[in-house]
Amino acid sequence: MGSEYANRLNRQITEAAPWSPLLFMPAGFALLAYCCNRFFPGSQGSGIPQTIAAMDVSGDEKRSSLLSMKIAAGKIVSTLGGLCMGASIGREGPTVQIGASIMHMFYGWGPFQTAAMRRILILAGGAAGIAAAFNTPLAGIMFAIEELSKKHVFNANSSTLVTVIVSGLISLSLLGNYTYFGSSGAFLDWHTGVAAVLSCGIVGGVGGGIFSKLLTASSFNLPPRLAALTKNRRVLYAAVCGLFVAILGVCTQGLVFGTGYAPTRLTLEDSGVLPWYFGLAKLLATLASSMSGIVGGIFAPSLAVGAGLGDNLADLFPSLATHSAVVLLVMASYLSGVTRAPVTSFIIMMEMTDSHQMLLPLMAASVIASGASKLICPTALYHALAHKFLPLPQRLQGEGKSAQGELNPEK
Known part of the structure; x- marks a missing residue:
């Protein structure tokens, strides 16, 4: 609800003063970056790489540098601030x-x-986060299995699956049974499509x-x-x-600001025609x-x-x-290309648009997209970004194994 108010506030400001983003957005981004680094x-960033890094950290000590209630509070405030800025x-x-x-707060208590x-605990919390963001409990469960636990064995009979499912169902009960993008009547015949x-x-x-590739390069391969x-x-x-974002927004009459919902x-x-x-x-x-x-996710903008x-x-x-069938397919494909999580991508699109009749086409397009993306950017985005959040000894150990050919982070 807070994000909707933030988006609405930004629209009101930009409609009243179309050129104002050129003034307040650089200052707003600077303030948000300062507050994130200082406090x-x-x-x-997204928060998903930190969550993956917390999953991958060896040992059983409790770390607050990646997951804590202070970080959660800062995440909420900064995300709303970023949406207000556009x-x-x-x-x-x-x-x-x-x-x-x-969920990590409970680590160290009881069992x-x-x-x-x-x-x-991290899996359950991450799954609930995706489920709560779009009211897509199945996608939340699959995201936890497919993305967060990619490097760990996931036992379908373990308490992990039960915890993840319960977290998704609790989110559904709190938010109600609505679809994020409404109900789509798009249909594609599997045999002729x-x-x-x-x-x-492929697109x-x-x-x-x-x-x-560009976002990974901006984190690791920039000129000195x-x-x-x-x-x-x-x-x-x-x-x-x-x-730069402000200039793009002014040139597009504010279309690129916010989530793009x-x-x-x-x-x-x-019912609307987007400019090319x-x-x-x-x-x-x-x-x-x-x-x-600054703080902010890439799922919604990717859609x-x-x-x-x-x-x-x-x-x-x-x-x-x-038209609607092509748009649905490319949305799922692009998300799959960014995240390299094809199952999550087609499930999230199916749940967000109530387009169960598109299940097989969405599934096939997402798998194709993941393969095409891997040819361009071999390392999955979130896992590449998670590497820099690991403790230094663990990062050096991984880099050493990579140099010896025992571990290839590009796979």
Whole structure:
């Protein structure tokens, strides 16, 4: 609810003074970056890499540098602040870290004493975070299994699965049974829609792979001078990123600000026509917002980028399939390309749009997209970013094994 108010406030400001983002967004990004670094270290960015790193940390000691109630509080305030500023961010990554932080608080109490129990708590909290963000309990469960526990054995008969399922159902009972993007009547005949599935899977996967490659490169492979700027002048760097997003927003009449929910829903309902540049502009705005170091997720903006690219594809090839079907397929494909979590991607799209009749096409397109993305960016985005949050000895150990050929982080 808070994110909706923040988005609404930003729209009101930009509608009243269209040029004002050029003034308040650089200052707002700088302030948010300063507060995150000064008062809430560990809260920057999506929050999913921190959660994965907390899962991967060896040993059973309790660490507060990645998951804590202080970080959760900073995550809430900073996410709302970023949405008020108009940053191209979502709430789903932050809710994963918030949920994991809340559950991690119970580690060390009662039966929650071992490293395995710590991972159970983090899994349950992360699953509830995704479920709460979009009211998609099944996607929350699959995200926990497919993404958070990728490096750990997941026993379907263990208490982990029970805890994750219960967390998703609790979220559903609190939020009610609504669909994030409404109900879509899109339909694609499986036998005659092979070309559409292939095309949408490749377009979405390539787009998601490019985004992942650029965001990973901005964290690890920047030129030395620019890398020094991002490390030593974080506030100034955030202000520059804010100015870039503001320019994009002014040029697109505010379409790239926020989560992108409104234009995405209009496109899905065939009731709005997006400009041809929306997908590319939203991708760049999301990339700049993520690079700035402020708090914010990339799930919702990625769905908006996918909607824009799907709209482009539907316009270029109107005979490929119905407009809404193409948009749905590219949205799932782009999300799969970014996250490399194809099962989560097609389930989340099915739950968010009530499009169960699109299950098989969404499934196939998401798997194709994940494969196409891997050719461009071999390392999964969240796991690449999680590496820098691991303790230094564990990072060096992983790098040493990689150098000896025992561990290849690109796989």
